[in-house]
Amino acid sequence: MAGTDRTKADAAALLPAGPAVVLVEPQLAENVGAVARAMANFALSDLRVVRAPGKTEAEGARVRSAGAHHILEAARHFDSIEEAIADLTLLFATTARGRGQAKPVDAPEAAARLMAQHAAGGGRVGLLFGRERTGLENDEIALASRVVTFPVNPAYASLNLAQAVLLVGYEWFKAATGGAPAFEMPTRSPPGTQAEIVALFAHLEGELDETGFFRSPEKRASMIRNIRNMIHRMDPSRQDLQTLHGIVAALAEGRPGPQGRGRTLLKPLKDPEEG
Amino acid sequence: MAGTDRTKADAAALLPAGPAVVLVEPQLAENVGAVARAMANFALSDLRVVRAPGKTEAEGARVRSAGAHHILEAARHFDSIEEAIADLTLLFATTARGRGQAKPVDAPEAAARLMAQHAAGGGRVGLLFGRERTGLENDEIALASRVVTFPVNPAYASLNLAQAVLLVGYEWFKAATGGAPAFEMPTRSPPGTQAEIVALFAHLEGELDETGFFRSPEKRASMIRNIRNMIHRMDPSRQDLQTLHGIVAALAEGRPGPQGRGRTLLKPLKDPEEG
Numbered sequence: 001m002a003g004t005d006r007t008k009a010d011a012a013a014l015l016p017a018g019p020a021v022v023l024v025e026p027q028l029a030e031n032v033g034a035v036a037r038a039m040a041n042f043a044l045s046d047l048r049v050v051r052a053p054g055k056t057e058a059e060g061a062r063v064r065s066a067g068a069h070h071i072l073e074a075a076r077h078f079d080s081i082e083e084a085i086a087d088l089t090l091l092f093a094t095t096a097r098g099r100g101q102a103k104p105v106d107a108p109e110a111a112a113r114l115m116a117q118h119a120a121g122g123g124r125v126g127l128l129f130g131r132e133r134t135g136l137e138n139d140e141i142a143l144a145s146r147v148v149t150f151p152v153n154p155a156y157a158s159l160n161l162a163q164a165v166l167l168v169g170y171e172w173f174k175a176a177t178g179g180a181p182a183f184e185m186p187t188r189s190p191p192g193t194q195a196e197i198v199a200l201f202a203h204l205e206g207e208l209d210e211t212g213f214f215r216s217p218e219k220r221a222s223m224i225r226n227i228r229n230m231i232h233r234m235d236p237s238r239q240d241l242q243t244l245h246g247i248v249a250a251l252a253e254g255r256p257g258p259q260g261r262g263r264t265l266l267k268p269l270k271d272p273e274e275g
Numbered sequence: 276m277a278g279t280d281r282t283k284a285d286a287a288a289l290l291p292a293g294p295a296v297v298l299v300e301p302q303l304a305e306n307v308g309a310v311a312r313a314m315a316n317f318a319l320s321d322l323r324v325v326r327a328p329g330k331t332e333a334e335g336a337r338v339r340s341a342g343a344h345h346i347l348e349a350a351r352h353f354d355s356i357e358e359a360i361a362d363l364t365l366l367f368a369t370t371a372r373g374r375g376q377a378k379p380v381d382a383p384e385a386a387a388r389l390m391a392q393h394a395a396g397g398g399r400v401g402l403l404f405g406r407e408r409t410g411l412e413n414d415e416i417a418l419a420s421r422v423v424t425f426p427v428n429p430a431y432a433s434l435n436l437a438q439a440v441l442l443v444g445y446e447w448f449k450a451a452t453g454g455a456p457a458f459e460m461p462t463r464s465p466p467g468t469q470a471e472i473v474a475l476f477a478h479l480e481g482e483l484d485e486t487g488f489f490r491s492p493e494k495r496a497s498m499i500r501n502i503r504n505m506i507h508r509m510d511p512s513r514q515d516l517q518t519l520h521g522i523v524a525a526l527a528e529g530r531p532g533p534q535g536r537g538r539t540l541l542k543p544l545k546d547p548e549e550g
Contacts, residue, residue, distance in 0.1 A: 038438070040431035066433060098458030102512075107456045109449070149456045151449055156315035157457070158341055163313070166438055167445055174384070174426055181382040181424045182432070183373030237377075 015176050016119040019092075020046040020126035021165055022084050024140060027132050029055045033064030033072065034162030035129075040068035042169030043176075047075040048084045048126075081128070081140055088126040090118045093136055093144035094164055096157055101138070104146045111148045112171035119176075127168055132161055189239035196241050201228055203245055207252045290451050291394040294367075295321040295401035296440055297359050299415060302407050304330045308339030308347065309437030310404075315343035317444030318451075322350040323359045323401075356403070356415055363401040365393045368411055368419035369439055371432055376413070379421045386423045387446035394451075402443055407436055464514035471516050476503055478520055482527045 026032050032055045056075040078084035115125045130136035214220040301307050307330045331350040353359035390400045405411035489495040
């Protein structure tokens with residue numbers, strides 16, 4: 001349950017209703033449990049199971065759901081696909097191979113965009129998933145409006161049931177939420193001004209001049225440009241610049257030999273305690 | 276192994292080198308096997324394991340890899356992360372939570388684009404994955420240039436190790452291949468021309484006029500527009516139009532009562548045997 005925060009459940013509740021996941025004759029309860037887990041990861045909650053009585057209650061399902069018991073407990077069982085999908089207004093069938101049916105085929109990302117649009121318009125979307133070994137039958141696929149398939153390595157295309165649910169759920173969650181990562185780089189101290197960056201250049205280059213670092217005068221200008229570009233690529237904050245001043249000073253101070261001076265040439269930008 | 280086609284291995288071999296997957300102290304051999312399977316799905320092959328001797332050879336790993344033995348057998352073991360990542364030129368750390376490190380954070384899709392660009396420029400990319408329960412330590416994350424995290428339901432954020440590898444592999448494969456589905460809607464018979472579509476309108480509307488379907492003369496025009504739009508949305512092929520002519524004819528022919536006529540009004544577009 002690493003990373004789970006149940007207090008944030010309200011945020012997920014504000015998402016539009018995600019697609020119903022309709023499992024047709026799933027063979028292993030463990031897979032049904034893994035599907036429930038994948039659904040929970042992406043805020044899907046409507047699990048429907050066709051002709052697999054007991055599979056959501058089995059111990060194997062509970063264990064593999066890794067705590068997504070609420071999805072297993074709310075799952076509904078049906079005797080036919082037609083009953084399971086009766087209320088849905090847009091139905092996708094998932095298949096691993098082309099079945100020669102005259103039906104539009106979407107990758108998960110495009111399917112998720114259609115799902116989000118359809119749900120935003122008040123429609124109710126669902127996804128049909130077939131049996132672990134044999135998938136959906138052709139007549140079952142014909143019940144759907146569209147087909148979803150997965151861009152996978154053709155040399156090794158065996159996605160298991162829960163992985164297929166995971167990928168569609170992931171794309172749906174991205175489409176519904178904008179796909180921003182769950183956190184961002186923390187706000188750092190204010191960015192350094194150009195004057196503060198130039199002050200670091202002066203400090204560093206002054207010390208390097210003292211040591212005779214720029215042995216070849218004709219290359220000095222291009223070496224300095226490179227060093228300045230390296231520092232710019234760091235995008236240093238004011239605090240980063242202070243740290244760099246400190247590093248330059250410490251290296252210069254500790255330097256043995258005729259130029260070792262036991263002092264800093266330039267003051268830091270502000271007192272370190274303020275950082 | 277449904278959907279797998281080993282003869283297509285050459286196609287995957289033409290992809291740029293995918294990211295190395297570096298597992299730091301994985302705890303369960305089964306998870307290492309599931310990681311190998313997820314890697315194979317998306318044509319990743321470079322598995323590196325840090326401080327988990329024997330985990331790739333264990334029976335549990337082989338079983339859960341579902342045939343991706345080649346990846347387990349080629350996996351390399353290391354005693355330190357530093358050794359495992361020594362040759363990589365761009366390293367991402369995966370984390371479920373913000374760790375307060377001043378490092379850019381990418382969702383998997385953005386990370387995959389950077390990986391593909393970097394690999395296209397001759398670089399070698401890798402991804403660090405932490406322990407199942409506790410993830411990566413802060414000092415381990417500090418080894419990476421960037422962080423990848425997953426847009427997941429904050430109320431249920433527990434992605435397992437193989438699912439995390441699956442999502443990054445999926446996004447990498449999309450970025451490297453363009454993300455087209457593995458197959459498309461089959462080529463149908465040539466699309467119907469406007470003349471052929473208008474001929475169907477004439478056939479259908481003629482039959483409907485015969486039956487008195489348009490009871491309200493002032494609504495006839497708008498009803499006909501709706502019916503024509505329905506047929507256009509079908510995007511009918513020439514063969515679909517033939518089928519529709521056949522349906523209209525069959526329904527009209529079989530109709531009992533004064534208008535039942537036992538004949539078709541219009542010939543099909545071409546002989547059914549040619550279809």
